[in-house]
Amino acid sequence: MSEVVIKYENAAGKQNNTTCQDSITCNLEKNIFGKIRIAAHSKSNLAIKILIISLIAISTIAFLTFDYKEINFAEAIMATLHNVKTVFLEPALRRDTVMGVAYQLFVTFCLGMLATIFGALFALICSLFCAKNISHPAAATVIKSFVAVVRAVPTVLWVLIFAVSAGLGSVAAVIGLTFHSFAYLTKVYAESIEEIGAGTIEALRANGANFWQIVCQAVIPATLSYIVAWTFMRFEINFANAVAVGAAAGAGGIGYNLYMAGSMYFDLHEMGFLTYVVVIAVIILEVISTKIKTIVR
């Protein structure tokens, strides 16, 4: 008879001895169910496990502590289904003309466009001083923290904050939308600049190129496709945000029409029509943006 002793230390990978002797004994690690453990012990597996357990725990706490205000759940669901049917299956336009809606959609489109243009412009300049490989590390840290704070404030709050001094209207909407776009784009532009190979920049530096020469000859050509792709993605987000801001802050465009139909006139049919218009517009933008991404690459 032969004995097989397997010393199995997989994560560290130090030992992997197999000795054959008379009787068979296996020292394989087993879990609580008696199964042989086949996955490696690693920090990332542990982190994933802890994260999943804590997400489940937090969700459970959330559901236990929510104030449901004694809602009749079944009744509410039935009412919701009925409303969903009205909105999505019986859309109709009663208070406005098709041209009027198209114009409001165009206004929303233009609000998103203005915010994207301004946001991209400022973000492009700011990201140059924010990318660690071409800028001073201290400056990069300061700008990155500032941008993180700006990004943490929801868009609608920016619009409402600016509306106090600028008045509710396109100015407040554009400035508010621009703030969040600027912060978001600065982060993603800086990340794509940081991905440029260190060799390119070093070579230019060794040649005695100054900061702007490095920017024009290395940074912009290398990152252009990413910048265009991100900017278009941001435009899609800005369009959706412009709808939301129009609804929640009364900043104009089709979002405001939606808000009026839903919360003032309680006209679900009109809400359905406007929703379809927005959905079609979003899908068209998505298709265009995918096309542009493939062209740029």
Next chain:
Amino acid sequence: MVKDKQTIFQKRKIAYFTVFSSILALYILSSIVTEFKLTDGVMAFPEAASWIVHKFVPDAKAFTRFPKIMDRLLETALLSVAVTSIATVVAFIFSLFGSRTLKSHGILNQAVRMTAAFFRNVPDVVWAMLLMFSFGQNILTGFLALFFSTFGMLTRSFIETIDEVSSACVEALDATGANFAQIVFQGVIPSTVTALITWALYMIETNIRSATLIGILTATGIGYLFDMYYKRLEFGSASLVVICIVVLVIIIENISNKLRKVIS
């Protein structure tokens, strides 16, 4: 050679000029349509900045409301975590049937993709207003509105992830005769878990911001508190709400950045 170089530079000049002028044209068109005046924007900016510095700071009254704000903030944070966790699970199950890699039935495949596209593209404000009619000023209004948009977004991302990451190991498992459950648990989940968690963490961050917006519309959570102080012109308290949101978002962002580094 010299001529070639000239044409390259000329071409580049023309390209830059075209891009620049089309952006300018878009800007002018958009400003006319939205009645946006750059001068107004520039003028409003310093005024708004000085207003923020002088008036939009927490006052003594705001700090007495701090416990109430924290209470609502915690509610909103719990809401966005719970929404994202449940949406992740549901979206994952849906994405299994929407992915081409797992060779589910063609009609099912298309149906899942269409459903996801529908939920993703209907704005969350529409869901919020629609649910307001039936659920009223209830936390479930915000929960469901966020759930629908998160679900749509995550399903699309998960389908893409599964198609990108797992095709090789799904094929290998398929060849060994593994059944659907075995393929999912031994192939799809282990190979995509990192990406799935990265998406879920990203959605938690996004949902806290969206929850504020939906809160304003449906009068729940932290958004309602901000809206109430804002409309009563109690800007000190409103600013404290904003500061609390910023701190929460930054804490969550940092935690998820650390986790992402450990996981990948």
